[in-house]
Structures are given as C-alpha cells and as structure tokens.
Amino acid sequence: MFQPKAHSAASDRFRHGLAALEQISAGSGKAVTGSLMETAPDLSRFIVEFCYGDILSRSGIDNRTKELAIIALLTAKTGAAPQLKVHISAALNVGVAASEIIEVIQQMAIYAGFPAALNGIFSAQAVLAEQTTAP
Structure with a gap:
C-alpha cells in the first residue's frame, strides 16, 4: 500500500538533498551546484532541496x-x-x-x-x- 512520506523543514531538505546528491553523483553533482554559488545560489539550493532532497531521494x-x-x-x-x-x-x-x-x-x-x-x-x-x- 502506498503511504506518502512528508519531508520536514527546509534545512532538513537541504541536508537530505546533499546526502542524496553525494550518494548518487559521487561529486559530479556537487561540482555543478558549487559552480552556481556565485551567480545563482538560489538555483543551487533549489537543485539540492527539490531535485535531490524531494525527488531523487525517494525510495519508490x-x-x-x-x-x-x-x-x-x-x-x-x-x-x-x-x-x-x-x-x-x-x-x-x-x-x-x-x-x-x-x-x-x-x-x-x-x-x-x-x-x-x-x-x-x-x-x-x-x-x-x-x-x-x-x-
């Protein structure tokens, strides 16, 4: 039976996203997000929190x-x-x-x-x- 799992506060999303990013990409994803920090830090955060923290870390x-x-x-x-x-x-x-x-x-x-x-x-x-x- 499908049971949705809610994520907690934004800081947890970021931490959770960084862990998933490192596990999946072994550094290549971190290089991409790091390259955005000077010009588009919010986009970097969106990638970590949403793409990796909310989506790619799912267990389905x-x-x-x-x-x-x-x-x-x-x-x-x-x-x-x-x-x-x-x-x-x-x-x-x-x-x-x-x-x-x-x-x-x-x-x-x-x-x-x-x-x-x-x-x-x-x-x-x-x-x-x-x-x-x-x-």
Missing part, C-alpha cells in the same frame, strides 16, 4: 532505474548535453554498466530521432573516456 525505485530514466529523457531533450554527462557519470557511480547506458541511449533513436541518439552517444563517449583516463 532504485537509483539505477532513476538514472537510466534520466539518461533517456536528457538524451531526448535537445540542448541538455552537460546535464546528460553528469547523469551518465552518476549512473556509472550507482552501478549501471556502460553497455546499459549505451543501450538506453540507442533506444531513444526511435522516439527522439537519430540526431538525439547520436548526441547522447557522443556524451557517453566523452564521459567514458574521462573515466578511463582519470587517475
């Missing part, structure tokens, strides 16, 4: 499934390559195999078109190359 599906769904959407969405790279990295961090990521991106050729799938593959190639050259 596992982090692997969440990241694969996000990769599919960001592949289909034009102009989201930076965010796609962050979530490809996060997917690898939560145990998604590179072959699964490639397969999900290829599936998007049907609904989003070949240009979107190609751009997604190029993003995946870049992330995978970074990960193999990282110390």
Whole structure:
C-alpha cells in the first residue's frame, strides 16, 4: 500500500538533498551546484532541496532505474548535453554498466530521432573516456 512520506523543514531538505546528491553523483553533482554559488545560489539550493532532497531521494525505485530514466529523457531533450554527462557519470557511480547506458541511449533513436541518439552517444563517449583516463 502506498503511504506518502512528508519531508520536514527546509534545512532538513537541504541536508537530505546533499546526502542524496553525494550518494548518487559521487561529486559530479556537487561540482555543478558549487559552480552556481556565485551567480545563482538560489538555483543551487533549489537543485539540492527539490531535485535531490524531494525527488531523487525517494525510495519508490532504485537509483539505477532513476538514472537510466534520466539518461533517456536528457538524451531526448535537445540542448541538455552537460546535464546528460553528469547523469551518465552518476549512473556509472550507482552501478549501471556502460553497455546499459549505451543501450538506453540507442533506444531513444526511435522516439527522439537519430540526431538525439547520436548526441547522447557522443556524451557517453566523452564521459567514458574521462573515466578511463582519470587517475
């Protein structure tokens, strides 16, 4: 039986969101939110509190499934390559195999078109190359 769970005060949302961000992205998400602090600190807080604290920390599906769904959407969405790279990295961090990521991106050729799938593959190639050259 579905039983909704309410989150408490905003400071708890931020703390909860930071914990989820670190668990999922292993630092790549924190780099994004940190880069916003000088020019758009509220946007950084919105990402941590809402995206990670309220949504991505939910327990309805596992982090692997969440990241694969996000990769599919960001592949289909034009102009989201930076965010796609962050979530490809996060997917690898939560145990998604590179072959699964490639397969999900290829599936998007049907609904989003070949240009979107190609751009997604190029993003995946870049992330995978970074990960193999990282110390």
